[in-house]
Amino acid sequence: MTEQMKKAMTERHTVRKFDGTPLSDSEKIILKSRVDELNNKFSLSIALIESEKTPVSLLGKTLMGGTGVYSYFVLAADNREKVDEMLGYAGSDLCLYAQMNGLNTWWMAGTFSRKYVEGFVSGKKIVSIIAVGHGKTQGVPHKSKRMDQVSSYAGEAPEWFKNGVEAALLAPTAINQQAFTITGEGNKVCLTYKSGPMSGIDKGIVKHHFELGAGRENFEWV
Numbered sequence: 583m584t585e586q587m588k589k590a591m592t593e594r595h596t597v598r599k600f601d602g603t604p605l606s607d608s609e610k611i612i613l614k615s616r617v618d619e620l621n622n623k624f625s626l627s628i629a630l631i632e633s634e635k636t637p638v639s640l641l642g643k644t645l646m647g648g649t650g651v652y653s654y655f656v657l658a659a660d661n662r663e664k665v666d667e668m669l670g671y672a673g674s675d676l677c678l679y680a681q682m683n684g685l686n687t688w689w690m691a692g693t694f695s696r697k698y699v700e701g702f703v704s705g706k707k708i709v710s711i712i713a714v715g716h717g718k719t720q721g722v723p724h725k726s727k728r729m730d731q732v733s734s735y736a737g738e739a740p741e742w743f744k745n746g747v748e749a750a751l752l753a754p755t756a757i758n759q760q761a762f763t764i765t766g767e768g769n770k771v772c773l774t775y776k777s778g779p780m781s782g783i784d785k786g787i788v789k790h791h792f793e794l795g796a797g798r799e800n801f802e803w804v
């Protein structure tokens with residue numbers, strides 16, 4: 583599974599145009615069971631929704647060119663400390679899991695109709711939705727910072743650290759900011775993210791990618 587998730591990291595790119603076909607029964611079953619696992623593990627209230635009306639806002643349609651979005655994850659939970667980061671981490675897992683199963687995704691923290699989506703998860707904090715479905719294309723790799731611009735290691739960096747940073751650079755971040763810094767010393771790793779409205783979510787996504795790339799057994803977060 584981890585190897586497939588790692589492959590999915592290199593293949594996943596944002597896709598904003600979907601063909602509008604509904605998820606198949608088997609796709610729904612596997613995605614729902616992954617959602618259930620994550621909800622249980624992290625006490626979240628993520629929902630997989632299929633609706634007749636698209637959740638994409640006017641801005642998302644006109645400016646970002648979003649079309650054919652009728653299935654999506656709503657990243658929701660009871661509001662508490664670090665919940666944005668937890669939802670980012672779980673959302674990243676869902677994107678890679680979807681990719682692994684031949685589906686495409688689009689993170690939307692801004693360009694969705696919040697009022698409409700709120701109806702599906704009442705009383706919960708919603709940080710973003712993620713469109714999931716059959717993309718019209720596979721998307722393109724994002725423009726990326728270099729490893730030395732986002733990371734440093736005390737002494738010679740071990741392979742696992744370099745692999746982790748490489749994986750972190752593949753992570754989707756809001757407006758492709760990649761505003762993170764990863765520092766390492768021995769087996770201790772520290773991740774910081776420049777403060778902003780999406781920094782909690784982005785931090786969770788980057789953390790998830792770093793763990794997959796580096797191997798959780800090789801280091802400890804500090």
Ligand SMILES: Cc1cc2nc3c(=O)[nH]c(=O)nc-3n(C[C@H](O)[C@H](O)[C@H](O)COP(=O)(O)O)c2cc1C
Pocket residue numbers: 594595596597646688689690691692693694710721722723724752753754755756757758780783784787
């Ligand atoms: C937390 C988060 C929020 C995002 N919000 C939006 C959004 O509201 N609208 C949009 O079109 N793209 C949104 N994106 C997609 C990013 O622009 C995209 O992930 C980034 O440019 C990197 O490209 P990639 O996903 O192809 O690697 C968001 C991404 C993340 C991680």
